[in-house]
Amino acid sequence: MPRARSSGSPNLACRSATTNCIRCLPQVEWEAPMADFLKLRDRMVDIHLARRGIRDSRVLQAMRTVPRERFVREGLEDFAYEDSALPIEEEQTISQPYIVAAMAEAAEIQSDDRVLEVGAGSGYAAAVLGQLAGEVFAIERHTALGKLARERIAALGYDNVDIRVGDGTRGLADQAPFDAILVAAGGPDVPAALKQQLAVGGHLVIPVGDPGDQKLCKVTRITESRFEEENLGAVMFVPLIGEQGWQEDGRRAASNHLPGASKSxxxxxxxxxxxEDLPGFDDPAFGRLFDRFAGRRVVLLGEASHGTGEFYRARAAITRHLITHHNFTIVAVEADWPDAATIDRYVRHRPHRAGTDKPFQRFPTWMWRNTDIQELIHWMRDHNDMVDDMEARAGFYGLDIYNMSGSIGAVLDYLDRVDPDAAKVARERYGCLTPWQSNPATYGRAALSRGYAECEKAVIDQCRDLLRKRLDYAKDDGDAFLDAAQNARLIASAERYYRIMYYGGAESWNLRDTHMFETLQNLLDARGPDAKAIVWAHNSHIGDARVTDMGAARDELNIGQLCRETFGSDAALIGFGTHTGTVAAATDWDGDMQVKRVNPSRADSYERQFHDSGKSRFLLDLSPERHDALRRRLAEPRLERFIGVIYRPDTELQSHYSQAILPEQFDAFVWFDRTQAVTPLGPEHHRGVPETYPFGE
Incomplete structure (x- = not known):
């Protein structure tokens, strides 16, 4: 990986802010010397290509050889080996590495073949083909792009690649026949000129279909007059403009129009x-649409950003319905346990703890201190007021790992009340962590360089001691013991989290989501075998990581995957998305909240497919055996947008998009085409609230 020089504390919610790597941090300056690019190139081949099914060793070696960073636009070199398309000059894009490799493999290129590429772009794919073939001709319709590609090819010494400028749909008749033809843009049909220039036994690989509904087609010339076609799956390419492709205005070119052709x-x-159209949030019919998931033990409700009002209001409506009509008693959210515990005491009418800090005072405050959460909290308190049995009341719990300071305080406060001698031991054990409570991220640096690693044993011993006395302590107050025990677990997890995050990689993400899942399991165990839970977390946490770049490319797991592996069909994973609107987010970690305009979704994303449906708000059931034809069409990987507490519209593709297979990632998807930012709580929302209200001033 590129080396990082840190000039400040790291973005602890990097993975909440975006599913991309730690390069999203503004306070880190990146260097990418050649040796690092070689490592990234090898990682791209091993993870993005070989692991995803590219088997041709010659193709893998070609992808390992060509320096993609030399073919991207200036300033995007650090992103060259992410498996994503990148913008280049003339408002065009360079194809993602996997697509380049997949098309090259499908073309079955031999070392002495003559190859034609249509749509040279930056020259990258032509350079890769040059490693496989004896001679490559590449056509680019944009003069400026063709010139740049020619210069890049020459600078790298690839003397078997010839870049031409012209209409690629007409091919190169003077150089035909070609053993392989690859087209890097989507046409309405296979251009007749290209078919005629293909040698007998040769292969033509081209995206075909209307924009947003393309398939990758492999054409093999069997004889002079006979061709066979194979569908390689759904893809998304820019339009193929030219005499035998699309016109600039999006219509079929006249010479390529097939009158009477049926349109699928x-x-x-x-x-x-x-x-299924969604009614208003306050309409009881909204909640009833989710009755199909009411029999599950865990219903996980996602969000495509941490600052979109519609996502909060929709999840609140679903939560109210499941609590009222289907006996769900656990609302577990992507929030710190100590902060959520303050809310839980309020909503379940448990005794207020004097001197408790106001919850959710740390960045990003708007994520939980907003008007939609305030309304849900009031509703839960009113609902619980009508439930006599404390165990049957709906509780509000935090799953996350960050608030080490609050957890230490909660454990010590509990032990002071029930076992003062144990409290003295705990203070001694937690002593090595105390200097770092206000900024626990600094503990990671200290643990690596100053010998604080012994804290790991101390905090684990403290957790074990507390759990060993489970029966004695639980007699006093079961809820209080659950709170203290979970805080002890959190400290143990947080100690390791803040230490290993400095090593980078997937381990810190996996530790965090594993902690959240184990917390959920502890809650279900504590509430009994019939307990059912609703989870609120980001799409990146609740969608199955195994069918996204998280799992396929970065070896990351998440709570959604762990729920499926543990509960099977007893877990429902429901994602949320939007096309455009506004969002509450910061530009930098610990920065001020801003209301930002959300860019319209990309043409090659799932979100654009939902937008182009013309439906403004709906539920899409993705369960197996429902809409099977649609699920198959959605099952080809596309880009999906992830916005966390940080949003950077200027680098949106690199910072906020990742590839996924949506019908395998979620059991259902909730869509709002245009959305608005959440409203953070201000002083006007606190007037007249009771002293015990956790969000009061």
Whole structure:
């Protein structure tokens, strides 16, 4: 990986802010010397290509050889080996590495073959093909791009690659026939000129179909007059402009129009047919739409950003319905346990703890201190007021790992009340962590360089001691013991989290989500075998990581994956998304909240397919055996947008998009085409509230 020089504390919510790597941090300056690019290139081949099914050793070696950083736009070199398309000059894009490799493998190129590429772009794919073939001709319709590609190819010494400028849909008749032809743009049909320039036994690989509804087609010339076609799956490419492709205005070119040809249903049309319109949030019918998931033990409700009002209001409506009509008693959220415990005491009418800090005072305060959460908290308190049995009341719990300071205080406060001698031992054990409570991230540096690693044993011993006395302590107050025990677990997890985050990689993310899942399990165990839970967390946490770049490319797991592995069909994973609008987010970690405009979704994203359906708000059931044809069409990987507490529209593709297979990632998807930012709590929302209200001033 590129080396980082830190000039401040790290972004502890890097993975909440975006599913991309730690390069999202503004306070880190990145260096990428050649040796680092070589390592990144090898990692790209091993993880993004070989692990995803590219088997041709010659293709893998070619991808390992060509320096992609030399073919991207200036300033994007650090992103060259992410498996994503990148913007280049003339408002075009360089294809993602996997697509380049997959098309090259499908073309079955031999070392003495003559190859034609249509759509040279920056020259990267032509350079890769040059490693496989004897001679490569590449056509680019943009003069400026063709010139740049030619210069890049020459600078790298690839003397078997010839870049031409012209209409690629017409091919290069003077150089035909070609053993392989690859087209890097999507046409309405396979251009007749390209088919005629293909040698007998040769392969033509081209995206075909209307924009947003393309398939990758492999054409093999069997004889002079016979061709065979194979569908390699759904893809998303820019339009193929030219005499035998699309016109600039999006219509079919006249010479390529096939009168009377039947048009299959497009993907957005299929989405529109399957979509179930959502009523207003206060309409009881909204909640009833989710009755199909009421029999599950765990219902996980996602969000595509941490600052979108519609996501909060929709989850609140679903939560109210499941609590009222289906006996769900656990609301577990992506929040710190000590802060959520303050809310829980309020909503379940448990005794107020004097001197307790106001919850959710740390960045990002708007994520939980907003008007939608305030309304849900009041509703839960009113609902619980009508439930006599404390065990049957709906509780509010935090799953996350960050608030080490609050957890230490909660454990010590509990032990002071029930076992003062044990409290003295705990203070001694936690002593090595105390200097770092206000900024626990600094503990990671200290643990590596100053010998504080012994804290790990101390905090684990303290957790074990507390759990060993479970029966004695629980006699006093079961809820209080659960709170203290979970805080002890959190300290043990947090100690390790803040230490290993400095090593980078997937381990810190996996530790965090594993902690959240284990906390959920502890809650279910504590509330009994019939307990059912609702989880609120980001899409990146509740969607199955195994079918996203998180799992496939970075060896990361998440709470959604762990729930499926543990509960099977007893877990429902429900994602949320939007096309455009506004969002509450910061530009930098610990920065001020801003209301930012959300860019319209990219043409090659799932979000654009939902937007193009023409439906403004709907539920899409992705369960197996429902809408099977649609699920198959959605099952080809596409980009999906993830916005956390940080949003950077200027680098949105690199910072906020990741590849996924949506119908395998979620059991259902909730769509709001245009959304608005959450409203953070201000002084006007606190007037007249009782002293015990946790959000009061």
């Amino acid at each position: 249903q497009s993907l957005p049309e299929m989405i529109a047919d399957a979509a």
